[in-house]
Amino acid sequence: MERLFTFLLSEQHLRSHVTVVLQAFLFAALAIFFLSRNKWSIPLRIVLFALLVSIADLTIFFDTFWSTYPNLLWNFPQPTTEITGLLTFCFAVGAAYFYLNVRRSIKTAIMSGALLSFGMAFSAFDILVATVSPATLAYDLSAVLIVLVIGATLCAFAFWELGSALAARPRLVASILLAFALALLPLGSMGSILPFDQWLTVIQTPDSALFSPLSVLCLSGGLAMVFLLCVASLLDIRVATSQQREGDRMRHLADGTFEGILISRDDVVMDANLSILEMTGLELNDIKLLRVPDLFSGGFGAQKDMASVLTGRIGAPEQLELLGPGGRRIPVEVLSREVPYVDGQATVVAIRDVTERKAAEDYIRYLAMHDTLTALPNRRGLESVLGQVIEHALQHGTMAAVLGLDLDGFKAVNDSLGHHAGDKLLKEVAVRFQAQLRDTDYIARLGGDEFVIVLRSVADIDDAIHLAKRLIACLWQPFALGGHDVYVGVSIGVALCPRDGDNTQMVLKNADIAMYQAKIKGKGQVYEFQAGMETAVQERHDLELDLRAALGRSELRIYYQPLFDVSGVITGFEALARWPHPTRGMIPPDRFIPLAEETGLIVPLGEWVLKTACGVAAGWQSDVSIAVNLSPTQFRRVDLVNTVMKTLEETGLQPSRLELEVTETLLMEDVPKALALVRDLRALGVRVALDDFGTGYSSLAYLHNFPFDKVKVDRSFINKITNDPNAWTIVESIIVMSHKLKLRVTAEGIETGAQLSLLAEHGCDEMQGFLLGRPMPESQASSLIESLKNLHSVS
Ligand SMILES: Nc1nc2c(ncn2[C@@H]2O[C@@H]3COP(=O)(O)O[C@H]4[C@@H](O)[C@H](n5cnc6c(=O)[nH]c(N)nc65)O[C@@H]4COP(=O)(O)O[C@H]3[C@H]2O)c(=O)[nH]1
Known part of the structure; x- marks a missing residue:
């Protein structure tokens, strides 16, 4: 050891140290650079690394030797120099191979480091041994071993650092460590031997091969390597255990x-x-x-x-x-x-x-696009599909059809049987509609009783009209709802795209307009959209607004049409609503009563007529009756018995003077409820008449089952009785049968004397018609009562 320090500190010039360190750094940096070039092939990297290391080792060794013993006349021992150079190269190849090919561990790093350092130290000793031979080299074994161990450790750290994925600057650190090893090993090996001038004097006899410095070096180097590997294995086991523990801990956390x-x-x-x-x-x-x-x-x-x-x-x-x-x-x-x-x-x-x-997201998306009741697509769903259909039609020059459907009579079901029945009806209607469609057709429910069907491709309008007719027909069979047979119809409007619109809004609007037209023209029909139709629909819309306003401003009037018995005595008046429109003139009830029924305005209108007519009749100085029409909508929505009772109380009209006219439509919707109503009204003392008999189903069962006071034969029969024997046969039968059932009979719409005579002859109880008196304002009705009273009192 002492020898080593002496050599390094006092026998070497500073210049020599600087030169050695510079050379070591240069070679180390290059060797590490080549070794870590991932893009190059592994054999190339190994060869370049080993070449540079072995050249560096020999260069530094000889440089140090000459600077230590400048006066020594000495030649390279040959071929020892070449052979040891080759050996150093082989050891370096082994070291690099281990580093690159064997799984990274402390043991691998030490193995690589030990091989590299042993190769470099061995070459120095081998050349020195060859130089002094046949004398024996005198050396300090402890110094040799320290050099070997430190060199191996430096090289091992260099390899470890270079292979570390976590290191900040692996190449730089590895280069520095290798440079120190490159400087230390040739220098240290040389410093471990005795001064050159003492070599020949110290030991004159040649060594036996067994105890030669090289054997001792190999043996001790080998032992040092084994020792280092044992330590490395222990460390590896510890590291592996701690890694295993860390892995387990992470897995537990992850689990x-x-x-x-x-x-x-x-x-x-x-x-x-x-x-x-x-x-x-x-x-x-x-x-x-x-x-x-x-x-x-x-x-x-x-x-x-x-x-x-x-x-x-x-x-x-x-x-x-x-x-x-x-x-x-x-x-x-x-x-x-x-x-x-x-x-x-x-x-x-x-x-x-x-x-x-x-x-959940899909379900939310589904809900946003579908109607929950019928599971059909809703307006949003329709708009997205219709948009694509129109785009396709525009691009490919094809034609698509859009059918707007609105149920007829749905409101009646909803009002009379309740929302639950209404919902059930909509579901069943949706199923019937779907059964009529092809796979490529698309149906959506827009809300309420409105549906839309899209036919993606049609040859002409007839395709759509045929389907529309099938859809109308599929509702002809009744729906069984809560023990009732319920009938609904459907009005359909058809628009074609791109003919009637090249965007969703326009096509839907035009199908809607055509559908309204179908409704106006009598329901249960299909109409194709035509230019100008929107004007009619707009007019209807305006009319609705006007009617609402007219009701609010009490602009409507009541006309009174007299009814007479066979002897010409006035028995009563029928109250008939009139609408004197400020710009359109007098609008007949046939135009605004259906509109009022559809929009629900009939409820306030009906109440107003009832109250006004009863009030007027109460003011007449006569006991003539007053007849008021009841609409089916009033029957559904209003507590009629209560309303009538209150009206009678408020107006002071005697109940027996009030006659309420109901139609078959009202009775048909909910027979038990209608029966209870008629009974309750009669219990108030009010009379109930069956109006327009002969137009609807004219079910004789109604006459039998309901406690009516009278039957009014519709004017469509009366005006034919004198020239159509069949019409007269029917009217005659109604009169006979009604009398048998103890019902009075009124004939409405008498316009000729012949009609009057025929009816009077056959026992018709009451007459109403233009021949006898047209509907007239209240003032005229009062005058008529007065004049007829005077006439009768005179006669
Ligand atoms: N061509 C012809 N017609 C005759 C003749 N005699 C009477 N008429 C008409 O026949 C209708 C009789 O009333 P309705 O059958 O109850 O039929 C009424 C009724 O169903 C309804 N209506 C009128 N006012 C009211 C009302 O206040 N409430 C309800 N719910 N409906 C009403 O409007 C319908 C039509 O009423 P109006 O136009 O006033 O028509 C009245 C009357 O003017 C005749 O000899 N020839």
């Missing part, structure tokens, strides 16, 4: 999460938690053999997303599909991050199963 966790390096799965094993149905050992991309399906444009997952550089979660058991695709959200793991960097991939969330 505790609900998310799937994968740890990967270079795309290959290193570890996985329980959740991901459950999701994929794989065993831990099996998943560890796989590459991360193998776990995902190729869909979702996964290539790009997968690349960002694997680099661990994800800003926001990627949406991918994990392959589950049996190839099932599980929608997942994937996040990844680079983390230090065990002995280097790794990518942690967190995989969250979003099946439930996706299902």
Whole structure:
């Protein structure tokens, strides 16, 4: 040891040290650079590294030798120099091979370091031994071993650092460490021998081969290496145990999460938690053999997303599909991050199963696009599909049809049987409509009783009209709702695109206009959209607004039409609403009563007529009756008995003077309720007449079952009785049968004397018609009562 320090500190010039260090740094930096060039082939990297190290070793050795013994006349011993140079090269090859090909561990690093340092130290000794031979080289064994161990340690650290994924500047540190080893080994080896001038004097006799310095060096070097490897193995075991512990700790942590966790390096799965094993149905050992991309399906444009997952550089979660058991695709959200793991960097991939969330999202999307009652698409769904259909028609020059459907009589069902029955009806209607459609047709419910059907491709309007007729016919059969047979119809409007519009709004609007037209023209019909139709619909809309305003301003009037008995005595008046419109003139009830019924305005209108007519009649100085029409809508929506009772109280009219006219439509909707109503009204003392008999079903059963006071034969029969024997036969039968049932009979619409005589002859009880008196204002009705009273009192 002492010898070594003497050599290094006092026998060497500073200049020599500087030269050695500079050479060592230069060669070390180059050797490390070549060794770490990942893009080059491994054999090339090994050869270049070994070449540079062996050249550096010999260069530094000879340089030091000559600077230590400048006056010594000495030649390279040959071929020893070449052979040892080759040996150093081989050891360096071995060291680099271990470093590059054997799994990274402390043992591998020490093995590489020991091989490299032994090769460099051996070459120095071998050349010196060859130089002094046949005399024996005198050396300090402890110094030799220290040089060897320090050199091996420096080289081992250099390899360790270079292979560390976590090191900040692995190449620089490795270069510095190798440079120190390159400087130390030739210098230290030389410093471990006695001064040159003492060599020949110290030991004159040649060594036996067994105890030659080289044998001792090999043996002690070997022992030092074994020692170092044992220490390294122990360290490796400790490191492996701690890595195992760290791995286990991470897995326990990962197993505790609900998310799937994968740890990967270079795309290959290193570890996985329980959740991901459950999701994929794989065993831990099996998943560890796989590459991360193998776990995902190729869909979702996964290539790009997968690349960002694997680099661990994800800003926001990627949406991918994990392959589950049996190839099932599980929608997942994937996040990844680079983390230090065990002995280097790794990518942690967190995989969250979003099946439930996706299902919830899908359901929300479904709800947004569908009607929950009928499960048909709603307006939003329709608009998105219709948009595509129109676009396709425009692009390909084809034609599509849009059918706007509105049920006739649905409100009546809803009002009379309740919303529950209304809902059931809508569902059944939807099923019947769907049964008429082809797979390519599309049906949506827009709300209420409005449906829309889209025919993606039609040859001409007839295709749509044929379907519309089938749709109308499919509702002819009654619907069984809560023990009732319920009838509804449908009015249909058809618009073609692009003919009637090249955008969703316009086509839907025009189908709607055509549908309104069908409604106005008598319901249960199909109408094709035609230019100008919107004016009619607009007019109807305006009329509705005007009617609402007229009611608010009490602009409506009541006209009174007299009814007479066969002897010409006035028996009563029928109250008939009139609308003197400020600009359109007098609007007849046939135009505004159906509108009022559709819009619900009939309720306030009917109440107003009842109250006004009763008030007027109460003021007459006579006991003539007053007849008021009741609409089916009033029957459904209003507590009629109560309303009538209150009106009688308020106006002071005697109940027996009030006659309420109901139609068959009202009775048909809900027979038990209608029966109860008629009974309750009669219990008040009010009379009830069946109006327009002969027009609807003219069910004789109604006459029998309902406690009516009178039947009014419709004017459409009366005006034919004198020239149509069949019409007269029917009227005559009604009169006979009604009398048998103890019902009075009124004939309305008498316009000729012949009609009057025929009816009077056959016992008709009451007459009404233009022949006897037209509907007149209140003042005229009062005068008529007065004049007829005077006439009768005179006669
Ligand atoms: N061509 C002809 N017609 C005759 C003759 N005699 C009477 N009329 C008409 O026949 C209708 C009789 O009333 P309705 O059958 O109840 O039929 C009424 C009734 O159903 C309804 N209506 C009128 N006012 C009211 C009302 O206040 N409430 C309700 N719910 N409906 C009303 O409007 C319908 C039509 O009423 P109006 O136009 O006033 O028509 C009245 C009357 O003017 C005749 O000899 N020849």
